[in-house]
Amino acid sequence: MENRQQDFKFIVDAMLGRLAAWLRLVGYDALYDTDIHDDELLEIAANENRVLLTSDLDLFRRTKDSSVRGMLVRGGVAEEVARVFKQYDITPIVIPSRARCSKCNGELVEFAETDKERIRGLVFDQTFDSYNEFWLCEDCDSVYFQGGYWDNILKFMDTVRELMSSIELNNE
Ligand SMILES: [Zn+2]
Known part of the structure; x- marks a missing residue:
């Protein structure tokens, strides 16, 4: 399988912590810190060339006024993940040697x-x-390690894969 897992870097707003964790597990660099406020999110996204994922319409509109790539992400967690994966062509497979720490984004x-x-x-x-x-x-x-929770990861990725095939992206 083609490895596209390093193509994008993300920064995720305070409401989307679980989305950040899933991006990390599939190998993406996803900054997430509930102490980062809107102005800083925009600044970091611009400086580090990160895609800003937000559930906040006002913040999303501000990405349009700046040089920041942004995506408005709403819905249940599985739907959020599926929309972002589809938009950025991310494969819903967790490979541990390629994953990042879901808690802190470390390698x-x-x-x-x-x-x-x-x-x-x-x-x-x-x-x-x-x-x-x-x-x-x-x-x-x-x-x-690939303990009991690993089954939950695989099941969630299956759910995301199914959603990705059925949802339509409405790119604004
Ligand atoms: Zn960590």
């Missing part, structure tokens, strides 16, 4: 069986013993 480092000692103490002992592949965010020490 993940893979630890396999031979070097997983680094993970000890960061997860429950039972988890440590049960899995041989881990991905660590060195920025916030979050650990990822």
